[in-house]
Amino acid sequence: MNKPLVSDLLHRLVPLNTLPYRYLQEIRHQLVPRALAPGDMLFDEQTRSGLSYFLLSGTLSLLTPDGERSLVAGSSESRHVFTSGVRLSRVFALEDASVLCIDSAQLERLVTWQHANADLLLELATAGELTDWLEALLENPLFAKVPPANIRDMLTRLETIDLPAGHVLLREGEAGDCCYFLKSGRAEVMTGLGSDSQVVAELDVGACFGEEALLTDAPRNATVTLIEDGCVLKLGRENFVALLKAPVVDELSLEEANALIEQGAQWLDVRLLEEYEQGHAQQALTMPLHLLRLKTRLLKQDRLYLCYCDSGKRSASAVFLLTQLGFSAYPLRGGLDGLSAEDYATLLCEQGNGYLARSGGRTELSG
Incomplete structure (x- = not known):
């Protein structure tokens, strides 16, 4: 085998x-x-x-x-x-x-997450922040569609609380007004009350808990207790709804995108450089998602940008980031995978190193 x-x-x-x-x-x-x-x-x-x-x-x-x-x-x-x-x-x-x-689908999810959050994790690590808990946290499906800019904002709104073993963080049946992230230590999850209670799970660093009550407006469905000294990060309901509810992004068809290109919009290819070199849209700038935050200083605030990738997921993340930074941007609906063979060949008509953004918004052929 x-x-x-x-x-x-x-x-x-x-x-x-x-x-x-x-x-x-x-x-x-x-x-x-x-x-x-x-x-x-x-x-x-x-x-x-x-x-x-x-x-x-x-x-x-x-x-x-x-x-x-x-x-x-x-x-x-x-x-x-x-x-x-x-x-x-x-x-x-x-x-x-x-x-x-x-x-x-699984491959694209992993690639999208890695590229979307790589610069944030690097920034925190460079500042001396331990990021193991955050890396574990961001693997939670809850964060699958949350733009990195929202994650960055969320980190500034968390309340850090050090607590001893035995402290009860959530009680079954109570109303939910916040959720928690476990930064250090361990906790156990129990369901049922009194003699009917039983431990159903153990939470490790990076776990998010209490969010279900915020998502469903239902009472807490379990009791969570620290089983060793730990540190939790508390996020209130209002901030949870504002930051973790994925924004709606307007997508464009290829026909709509082409019309905007004729009016002066700019294609951004947010795939890897190696993918870009295999074929890209005419005069599309190579702006890999994991480098996009660094490269936005080369873009013009008064220009419209259109993003594409294979499935549409990376371009959606790119648009989230660009709009948070004050740019106007739209993703190609369904990505390249959603195009017909003819449209695909027509759009990705250039090969090689292609085009780069330069200071002042200039576009140059990289040679």
């Missing part, structure tokens, strides 16, 4: 090479090479699987709207992910080959 690949063997695969070890551990069971014999079909028009694929060895035949071509392991193109869809309808092995098959 094949064993999962270890992380140092994934360094050449984009965007897997951007994920930290703990994220690779989350998808470890999927990092198992799948062997293909000559003629074996990876997928065709009838087997759309929702998976992302990486070629590890051998050669594959790819059927695209422009015809059939080969993908050879070790080539520059083979470093990049590929999926089934209108731009790639059939793939089979021309010789013995091996591939990775990873759930597309």
Whole structure:
């Protein structure tokens, strides 16, 4: 039986090479090479699987709207992910080959989170702040759609409280007016009252608790007690609703985006540089999401920016950030994956290093 690949063997695969070890551990069971014999079909028009694929060895035949071509392991193109869809309808092995098959939605979630919050964690670590608790906290599904700018703002509104073991933070049946994040220590969760009570869970650093009562306006459904000395961060209901409720972002169709481009709007490609170099919109600026906050000083406040990525998730995060900083921006609805083969080829018509933003809002060809 094949064993999962270890992380140092994934360094050449984009965007897997951007994920930290703990994220690779989350998808470890999927990092198992799948062997293909000559003629074996990876997928065709009838087997759309929702998976992302990486070629590890051998050669594959790819059927695209422009015809059939080969993908050879070790080539520059083979470093990049590929999926089934209108731009790639059939793939089979021309010789013995091996591939990775990873759930597309899970991969995109991990990549989006890593790139959206990387600069925030770096900033806190540089300032001497221990970020283990925050990294654990942000892996909570509650934060999946919360823009990094809101996370940054939330940190300024938290009340830090040091408490001894045995302190009861929440009581079952009480109304909820706040939630807590566990910065240090451990806590236990109990349900039921009196002799019917039982411990149902134990909370570690980074845990968020008490949020369900705020989301549902229902009484507390459990009692939470510290089982060792710890530090909690308290967030009141008003701040919870304002900061953790994901803002609604207006999305644009490609037709609407193209009309704005003709009126002077600017495309921003928020994917990785290596993804950008494979093909990008005409004169699109390369602005990877994890570098966007640093690069916004090169953008013009009076210009409209249109963001795109593969699935639309990274571009949504980019728009959250840009609007928080006072820019006008919109994401492409559904991302590149939502385009037809013809529209995809028309939009991503340029290759190479492409364009960079310079001070004063100037756009320069990078050479």
